[in-house]
Amino acid sequence: MGKKRKHSETVASAPAKKDAPERPQRTILGWKDKNNTNNNEAQVTESTVGFKNKEKDNKVESKESKGATLNELVELKSCSSCLFFECRKQKDLYLWMAKCPNGPSVKFLVNAVHTMEELKLTGNHLQGSRPILTFSSNFDKNAHWKLLKEMITQIFGVPKEHRKSKPYHDHVFVFSIVDDHIWFRNYQISVPHNESIKIARGGLENSTLIEVGPRFCLNPIKIFGGSFGGPTLYENPFYISPNQIRAIEKKKKAGKYAKKVKAKTRRKVHELSNPLEPDEFADMWKE
Amino acid sequence: MGLPKKGPTLLKKKKMEDDEEEIADLSPEVSDSEPESEPELESESELEDEDLKLAEPSKNAIYNTDGIIDKLGDISFPDNVGWIHRLSVDIDQEQEVDVNDDLARELAFYNQALEGTRKAFEKLQAMGLPFLRPSDYYAEMVKTDSHMEKVKGRLLAEKRRIEEAEERKKTREAKKLAKEVQAQKAKERAKQKKEGIESVKKWRKQRQQSGFAKDDDGGKEMDFSFEDGKAFERSGKKRPGVMPGDRSGGKMRQGGGKGKSQKKREFRNSKFGFGGRKGLKKQSTAEATNDFRDFKKGNVSGNKKRKR
Structure with a gap:
């Protein structure tokens, strides 16, 4: 995964103005796990972290004390949030979202990933333009969803007047909770060419959305109080880890042969215990 | 190509059936006890996703509401931060979306995005800020x-x-x-x-x-x-190479169109004769009788014995 970081300077060096308190400063660091070979993951990283306000960094090497290393790195870069893609067994992708100095952090299981590379997703938009974030109304249902919403707003949104951002808005992010998962979509806002002048004054009647990608679905597992650690604030009560799912599947498969053998012996026993009655016509034609 | 084709979410569908069975395997006693104790949970367990869910929320799951709200207060932007900094729009989701209905789900997302765009556009318009990029603005794109x-x-x-x-x-x-x-x-x-x-x-x-x-009228009544x-008018179509009375459409003359067998046939015809009665050919006619070409007078060598 040759996604080396390209920009070594941190974004936090945005000029400090007088209205600084009004503008929240935030920067994001995105990491990948060392043993990431999952293709999907790279694409997600590229496309979400690839918005230029975020820093991309090398893979994290150490296996144990991952959290501590990450925190250190974040501090080194003086960033305020972190996205960390963790890949296990080359098939399960987890996403950590963390607010860095003192939490909270969330761990998601990522599934149903479609990358930007897919040719079915035909949209395209400016790199670094600020996305419009849309949330479905059920984010206000529970406390933990509210927290997640705030974190997503801060992490996925591009800060205003960011050095590398563009002054236009040509794409929309969709965050929607369906079936207790957060579904993510990214659409390009497209308007027919000859109407782009009119749009400045009129409405957006003829605008259509074209999906840019990526798509993924986040299943929150746990929310921690600190960044990459700390007390657990929330635990998904419905969550089963993919490992468990696979184990169950395997067990089911393993049972198949045992069942067959068992059925065979049962049949044998049954035949032995209920012998056929001697046929009275057996030697009728034998003379 | 207004609305992009909704790509099938391949990853999820195929495992659906297995998952359902597994749920049954996993917790037979749970599902038995469920209906009377917690009927509202049934709907939860029916909502199957690409990944399994516990049929029933685990009892010891942590949910620290106070802690969460505390943290939320910690990280959230101060109140005086303008909307322009967050650029987030909340959209009402009218009804519950069925996860397994791909089309309905994607449509819901699309509508949410569209609605959000409208709202954001209005707000930005009110602030007098640019929205879409001008057509002559070129910059690096994502793809x-x-x-x-x-x-x-x-x-x-x-x-x-x-x-x-x-x-x-x-x-x-x-x-x-x-x-x-x-x-x-x-x-x-x-x-x-x-x-x-x-x-x-x-x-x-x-x-x-x-x-x-x-009858003597000369067939006047024959109408x-x-x-x-x-009725008997010939169709105006010209049939090149076909004799007027030929019903086979010229196929007879072509001899079936098989060149090789045709040649063979011709050869055999020339060798063995073809057409007409053979008997007539073999009868002597007046002409043949009067023809003395073969009769040579002076040649006595033929039947010497007889002559002598």
């Missing part, structure tokens, strides 16, 4: 040009494929239609023929009934339907 080329190629290929399929469909239909027309024509022709024969029969009967009385020359 590279080479990638977009690929996308375009794919779209074009798809379009072409669809067009081709349409074309094929059209020709097939045309063929079917042509067949029908042909059948109709044949039917009509048969009908015409039958009518002609019928009219002749009728005429004959009439004539018989009237005792051939008007067949074919008399106007329509």
Whole structure:
């Protein structure tokens, strides 16, 4: 995964103005796990972290004390949030979202990933333009969803007047909770060419959305109080880890042969215990 | 291509059935006890996603509401931060979306995005800020040009494929239609023929009934339907290389069109003769009798014995 970081300077060096308190400063660091070979993951990283306000960094090497290393790195870069893609067994992708100095952090299981590379997703938009974030109304249902919403707003949104951002808005992010998962979509806002002048004054009647990608679905597992650690604030009560799912599947498969053998012996026993009655016509034609 | 095609979410569907069975395997006693104790949970367990869910929320799951709200207060932007900094829009989701209905789900997302765009646009408009990029503003895009080329190629290929399929469909239909027309024509022709024969029969009967009385009139009463020359009119089609009376359509002359066997046949005809009675050829005629070419007078060498 040759996604080396390209920009070594941190974004936090945005000029400090007088209205600084009004503008929240935030920067994001995105990491990948060392043993990431999952293709999907790279694409997600590229496309979400690839918005230029975020820093991309090398893979994290150490296996144990991952959290501590990450925190250190974040501090080194003086960033305020972190996205960390963790890949296990080359098939399960987890996403950590963390607010860095003192939490909270969330761990998601990522599934149903479609990358930007897919040719079915035909949209395209400016790199670094600020996305419009849309949330479905059920984010206000529970406390933990509210927290997640705030974190997503801060992490996925591009800060205003960011050095590398563009002054236009040509794409929309969709965050929607369906079936207790957060579904993510990214659409390009497209308007027919000859109407782009009119749009400045009129409405957006003829605008259509074209999906840019990526798509993924986040299943929150746990929310921690600190960044990459700390007390657990929330635990998904419905969550089963993919490992468990696979184990169950395997067990089911393993049972198949045992069942067959068992059925065979049962049949044998049954035949032995209920012998056929001697046929009275057996030697009728034998003379 | 207004609305992008909703790509099938491949990853999730295939495992669905297995998962359902597994749920049953996992917690038979749970699902038994469920209906009377917690009926509202049933809907939860029915909502299957690509990944398994516990049929029942685990009892010892942590939910520290106070802690969460605390943290939320910690991280959230101060109140005086303007909307322009967050750029987030909340959209009402009218009804629950069925996760497993791909189309409905994607449509819900699309609508949410569209609604959000409208709202954001209004707000930005009110602030007098630019929204979409001008058409002459070029900058680096998220997807590279080479990638977009690929996308375009794919779209074009798809379009072409669809067009081709349409074309094929059209020709097939045309063929079917042509067949029908042909059948109709044949039917009509048969009908015409039958009518002609019928009219002749009728005429004959009439004539018989009237005792051939008007025969001397010179056939004035013969008004067949074919008399106007329509029924037996030849079709205007020219048949090149076909003799006027040839019903086979010129196939007889071509000898079936088989060149090799044709040659063989010709050879054999020349060798063994073809056509007509053989007997007539072998009879002597007056001509043959009067022909003395073969009769040589002076040649006595032939039947010496007999002569002498």
